[in-house]
Amino acid sequence: MKAIVTVIGKDRVGITAAVCSLLARHNINILDITQTVLQEFFTMVMLVDTAACEQSIGDMADILAQAGQEEGLSIRIQREDIFNAMHRI
Template sequence: MAQSIITVVGKDRIGIVYEVSKLLTENQINIVNISQQLMSDFFTMIILVDTSKCPKLPTELADFFAQESEKLALQIRIQHEDIFNAMHRI
């Protein structure tokens, strides 16, 4: 299983979970675990995903989510699990 971490941050509004889930579905990315929280007027979400069936390369996925971020007025970032863990290691 190829796992990655997706982070989503933006002004809270109806439909954010739907919009992000739709992007994942369209790219054959499976949600393994999800955590979301509302911080004042900001919506935050961290998703552990399985990208093993996704036809896009990791760099293509990063570019794709960057483009979709602009369209959806969100910050959507994806990192491979190993990179995420290395960055957050003490």
């Protein structure tokens, strides 16, 4: 299943590496990634494949939210179909 991961927080060294490492530990493959820094804020959006992940999307949401809280970031994951439905005009 494909999902969207979003990361937002104050910019610092190592955010991309930390998030990508966490996803890799859970067998989540990054299919596409975009990131930018808006003034002092880091933003990243990733399209990922969760097919090999042993955790449910709900469990991964909790894992990513907890990791984000520890790092001072907002990290969220959402199924691609739900993300698309929410952003359809």
